Amino acid sequence: MFAMIRKTCRPGILHAIGATALLALGSCASGQEQSFAPVDGRAYHLGPGDQVRVITYNDPQLSNTFTVSDNGNIDFPLLGVVPAAGSAPGELAQRIAADLGKKGILYQPSVSVEIAQYRxxxxxxxxxxxxxxxxxxxxxxxxxxxxxxxxxxxxxxxxxxxxxxxxxxxxxxxxxxxxxxxxxxxxxxxxxxxxx
Missing domain, CATH: 3.10.560.10 (Outer membrane lipoprotein wza domain like)
Known part of the structure; x- marks a missing residue:
C-alpha cells in the first residue's frame, strides 16, 4: 500500500506538506504567551505621546498640560527641555521641582504631575x-x-x-x-x- 501512495504522490507535494508541518510546529513553539506586567499607577513610566498635567502650587501660571515629544521630553516654561520618558509621574514632578529651585525660579517649589491622557x-x-x-x-x-x-x-x-x-x-x-x-x-x- 505504501508503494501505491508513494507512486501516486509527487515529491513536490510531499515537500510542501512537510514544509507546512514544520511551519505549523514552529509557530506553536514561538507562540507561547508572553506575560506582561500589569498596569499600576505607581509603576507606569511615561512615554512619547503621553499628556501630563504639571501643577506648580507656588506659581499657578507655570501649571499646564504638556505632551511628551517623540524624543521623550517636555518643553517646560523657564526651564526649557525636561526629560520625561522613562520616568514615573512622581519622578518627573521631583525633577521639575528640583530644576525650578536650582535655577532660583521658585523658592521651595511644590510640583505634582498627573497623567492627563495616555498615549x-x-x-x-x-x-x-x-x-x-x-x-x-x-x-x-x-x-x-x-x-x-x-x-x-x-x-x-x-x-x-x-x-x-x-x-x-x-x-x-x-x-x-x-x-x-x-x-x-x-x-x-x-x-x-x-x-x-
Whole structure:
C-alpha cells in the first residue's frame, strides 16, 4: 500500500506538506504567551505621546498640560527641555521641582504631575475598524477589540499578538496575549486571521 501512495504522490507535494508541518510546529513553539506586567499607577513610566498635567502650587501660571515629544521630553516654561520618558509621574514632578529651585525660579517649589491622557493603543488585523484608539486604565485585549468594532468572521478570537515598548532605551518586545491580558498605553495589538 505504501508503494501505491508513494507512486501516486509527487515529491513536490510531499515537500510542501512537510514544509507546512514544520511551519505549523514552529509557530506553536514561538507562540507561547508572553506575560506582561500589569498596569499600576505607581509603576507606569511615561512615554512619547503621553499628556501630563504639571501643577506648580507656588506659581499657578507655570501649571499646564504638556505632551511628551517623540524624543521623550517636555518643553517646560523657564526651564526649557525636561526629560520625561522613562520616568514615573512622581519622578518627573521631583525633577521639575528640583530644576525650578536650582535655577532660583521658585523658592521651595511644590510640583505634582498627573497623567492627563495616555498615549493611544493600536488595534490591527482581523477587527472591523482597525486603527488608533484612546487608552483607558484596565483595558484588556477584549475591551480593545470591542472599541475596534469587534472581531471579523475570520479572526482568531482566543489570543492576539502584542508589541510593547516599555521605554526609549530598550527594544520593543512581542508576545502572545490572552483575551484578559491588561494592555499598556502604546501597545500594538494584532488580531490574527483564522485559517479554515
Amino acid at each position: 493611544p493603543i493600536y488595534i490591527l488585523g482581523e477587527v472591523n475598524h482597525p486603527g488608533q484608539y484612546p487608552y483607558q486604565p484596565g483595558m484588556t485585549m477584549l475591551t480593545a477589540v470591542a472599541l475596534a468594532g469587534g472581531f471579523t468572521y475570520r479572526a482568531v478570537t482566543g489570543h492576539a499578538n502584542d508589541v510593547r515598548h516599555e521605554d526609549l532605551d530598550t527594544p520593543a518586545h512581542e508576545g502572545r496575549i490572552s483575551r484578559e491580558t491588561v494592555l499598556l498605553p502604546g501597545d500594538v495589538v494584532t488580531i490574527e486571521e483564522r485559517f479554515f
